[in-house]
Amino acid sequence: MNLLKLTVENFRVFHGRHVLKLDVTDGKPAVLIFGMNGAGKTTLLNAFTWALYGTFTGDVEHQDRIINDRAWAEAAFGASVHAASRLEFEHEGALFTVLREVRAVKASEAQDLPRPTLAVTETRHGESIEVKNGQDRIEKILPEGLRRFFLFNGERMERMFTGDGAGDVQDAIKTLMGLEIIERAIGDHLPAASRKLTAAAKKLGGGRLQQLADAQEKVEQQKEAIRRESLKLSENISAYKREVDAASKALLENGQAAPLQKRRVRLAKELEQEKIRYQELQEKHRRALAERGFIAFTSGVDQTVIDLAEGMRKRQELPAGIQRDFITGLLEDGYCMCGTPVPAGSAGHTALLERLENAGLADVQARWMNLRGNASRLIDARKALLEELREISAELQAVEARINDLDAEETDIARQLKGVDVVDVQKLEDRRKEYDDKRVEALGAHRDAERDMERMEEELTRLRRQFRAAKVEDAEAHRLQRQVALVDEVLEAFRRILDVRTAEVRGQLDARVKGVFSRICIKPFTPELTPDFELRLHATAAGPAAIRSTGENQILGLSFVGAVSEMAKKIHDRKQKTDEANLDEGGIYPVVMDAPFGNLDIEYQDQVAESLPQLTSQIVTLLSQSQARGRVLEHLQSAASRVYVLRSVTSKEDAKEQTITINDRAVPYVTRGDFEHTVLEEVSL
Ligand SMILES: Nc1ncnc2c1ncn2[C@@H]1O[C@H](COP(=O)(O)OP(=O)(O)OP(=O)(O)O)[C@@H](O)[C@H]1O
Numbered sequence: 145m146n147l148l149k150l151t152v153e154n155f156r157v158f159h160g161r162h163v164l165k166l167d168v169t170d171g172k173p174a175v176l177i178f179g180m181n182g183a184g185k186t187t188l189l190n191a192f193t194w195a196l197y198g199t200f201t202g203d204v205e206h207q208d209r210i211i212n213d214r215a216w217a218e219a220a221f222g223a224s225v226h227a228a229s230r231l232e233f234e235h236e237g238a239l240f241t242v243l244r245e246v247r248a249v250k251a252s253e254a255q256d257l258p259r260p261t262l263a264v265t266e267t268r269h270g271e272s273i274e275v276k277n278g279q280d281r282i283e284k285i286l287p288e289g290l291r292r293f294f295l296f297n298g299e300r301m302e303r304m305f306t307g308d309g310a311g312d313v314q315d316a317i318k319t320l321m322g323l324e325i326i327e328r329a330i331g332d333h334l335p336a337a338s339r340k341l342t343a344a345a346k347k348l349g350g351g352r353l354q355q356l357a358d359a360q361e362k363v364e365q366q367k368e369a370i371r372r373e374s375l376k377l378s379e380n381i382s383a384y385k386r387e388v389d390a391a392s393k394a395l396l397e398n399g400q401a402a403p404l405q406k407r408r409v410r411l412a413k414e415l416e417q418e419k420i421r422y423q424e425l426q427e428k429h430r431r432a433l434a435e436r437g438f439i440a441f442t443s444g445v446d447q448t449v450i451d452l453a454e455g456m457r458k459r460q461e462l463p464a465g466i467q468r469d470f471i472t473g474l475l476e477d478g479y480c481m482c483g484t485p486v487p488a489g490s491a492g493h494t495a496l497l498e499r500l501e502n503a504g505l506a507d508v509q510a511r512w513m514n515l516r517g518n519a520s521r522l523i524d525a526r527k528a529l530l531e532e533l534r535e536i537s538a539e540l541q542a543v544e545a546r547i548n549d550l551d552a553e554e555t556d557i558a559r560q561l562k563g564v565d566v567v568d569v570q571k572l573e574d575r576r577k578e579y580d581d582k583r584v585e586a587l588g589a590h591r592d593a594e595r596d597m598e599r600m601e602e603e604l605t606r607l608r609r610q611f612r613a614a615k616v617e618d619a620e621a622h623r624l625q626r627q628v629a630l631v632d633e634v635l636e637a638f639r640r641i642l643d644v645r646t647a648e649v650r651g652q653l654d655a656r657v658k659g660v661f662s663r664i665c666i667k668p669f670t671p672e673l674t675p676d677f678e679l680r681l682h683a684t685a686a687g688p689a690a691i692r693s694t695g696e697n698q699i700l701g702l703s704f705v706g707a708v709s710e711m712a713k714k715i716h717d718r719k720q721k722t723d724e725a726n727l728d729e730g731g732i733y734p735v736v737m738d739a740p741f742g743n744l745d746i747e748y749q750d751q752v753a754e755s756l757p758q759l760t761s762q763i764v765t766l767l768s769q770s771q772a773r774g775r776v777l778e779h780l781q782s783a784a785s786r787v788y789v790l791r792s793v794t795s796k797e798d799a800k801e802q803t804i805t806i807n808d809r810a811v812p813y814v815t816r817g818d819f820e821h822t823v824l825e826e827v828s829l
């Protein structure tokens with residue numbers, strides 16, 4: 145996807161029509177748009193999302209007032225007024241125009257707008273067609289699930305991975321890498337086929353087959369009911385969490401409760417980190433045992449090996465050379481040890497010759513020495529393992545104690561808050577506690593449901609196996625039975641493929657996030673994308689979880705976005721070369737980011753400004769003058785194909801007119817005019 149042009153008309157702060165050209169030249173992937181507070185940066189980002197998906201980002205207020213206030217006010221009653229956002233882009237050899245528009249006949253001063261309309265046009269070889277189901281087409285080009293990676297607000301970046309975000313991130317990545325197609329086959333298509341065949345076979349097969357198919361059906365229904373319940377539970381968990389957050393926020397805003405609540409928030413954060421640390425330690429413990437645990441049981445065996453080897457060496461039983469001489473002697477004598485004659489050509493003679501040739505003989509001594517060496521190394525390894533396990537246990541204990549302390553402190557704060565002699569505070573605290581209890585309870589129920597589903601899945605596997613193995617007389621039923629077996633096999637193969645591919649994608653993304661992050665962050669923090677696609681940050685490569693600041697969260701988010709777009713691009717390039725279309729999804733995606741520097745320090749801004757343009761082939765950046773100074777501005781400008789200014793026009797008499805310096809030229813930034821609005825102006829470079 146390659147963005148070409150965005151046209152907005154009477155869209156929120158924009159009065160009349162404004163055009164933003166987006167085509168960039170090679171090596172200069174950036175389009176920079178400067179605007180002061182309220183000029184319309186977030187509005188422009190939303191002009192992209194509204195055109196593509198008909199929605200705004202969460203931070204936009206009064207989302208129903210799409211038409212520019214002035215345009216609405218100017219219109220006579222009964223006249224038609226409209227707002228539009230039109231995005232033109234190129235994708236896989238075709239030109240697309242996406243036009244979203246809302247048109248209303250003015251009947252009152254307040255905007256009462258109908259549903260916006262969408263028109264998508266596709267042009268190939270000069271021929272244009274109206275795309276029938278435009279939204280579906282857009283969904284195929286840039287799925288809405290991916291928009292968090294490609295159209296986003298840098299200030300809100302840190303929320304990308306917290307709370308409910310993680311699951312969405314996993315889904316979005318799966319979409320991007322084409323894994324979700326396999327997932328759908330496993331989840332829907334193949335089981336449906338299997339069910340249909342099973343039902344048909346059951347009718348013909350009778351008896352045992354019928355009984356098994358019925359049992360299978362019953363478990364499947366139970367599982368489906370639990371799945372639905374589990375879904376409902378996770379929705380509830382999110383809803384309860386929102387209530388808890390809202391109450392916490394209100395407590396923070398209350399003068400008397402604020403200090404206690406602040407401490408609690410800090411505690412909760414610490415508690416979360418400690419719990420993660422606890423899990424990590426448990427995992428480390430588990431891994432040490434799984435990989436090296438056996439060493440603990442070799443105690444004694446290794447000493448025996450050493451003693452044996454030493455003994456044989458001392459008794460000179462080992463040197464292989466002597467044994468060779470001994471056999472040579474027997475051959476020359478023509479008699480075996482037991483007195484049997486072994487003349488040349490006899491079976492015994494041949495056997496002895498073979499022995500003599502056997503290279504193993506010469507090896508024996510070396511092998512024994514080797515074994516002896518390994519045995520003594522095992523003793524060292526056992527000592528080290530025990531030491532390590534002891535350390536982990538001590539650390540686990542310490543973390544556990546710390547968790548208990550924090551828990552106790554939290555309970556104490558809750559008690560103190562309850563004691564604050566203000567009705568509001570008590571109510572809020574009660575509410576917070578009520579929903580937090582509900583949340584914890586729902587979490588438990590959710591875990592139980594997941595476990596039940598696993599159990600049922602095992603039961604289903606068992607029933608299917610029995611179904612496949614059941615004896616059937618009817619030939620047609622037998623044929624269907626074999627087909628069920630085939631579908632099950634394919635299903636199993638797809639499951640394996642999904643596992644492998646998911647692990648692969650995770651591994652690659654993990655490596656990339658690490659790379660991009662270390663380019664930007666000055667601390668030795670190491671990000672990790674867990675097998676559940678949760679993004680974590682460690683203080684050092686193998687160390688505990690890092691306590692991250694808002695800015696560090698942002699860098700983490702940026703690294704992730706960068707890694708995702710880098711990877712999508714790489715897959716796309718490979719696809720071009722090898723023509724393996726449909727194998728992977730991938731693709732080139734533009735990045736549109738509002739306030740890319742959010743809370744970042746100047747030092748980080750500098751690194752980010754340098755790294756961003758390397759991540760993707762087109763990057764539209766919306767920022768204010770204060771967000772880009774000195775080196776940051778230099779970096780950005782040197783990567784820019786186009787620069788725009790959102791000139792704020794104000795009607796305020798005493799407002800100071802302002803300019804912004806771009807390429808050593810003063811460009812109007814704030815000017816006076818008849819009414820409040822914004823003008824989008826390109827600055828020639
Ligand atoms: N329907 C509308 N008509 C006129 N102005 C509107 C309309 N809807 C929103 N606005 C104005 O648009 C401005 C919001 O712009 P926006 O949020 O895009 O600013 P921004 O450049 O992102 O600012 P900041 O730097 O503070 O994030 C506000 O001043 C708001 O009053």
Ligand SMILES: [Mg+2]
Nearest residue numbers: 185186187738
């Ligand atoms: Mg903004």
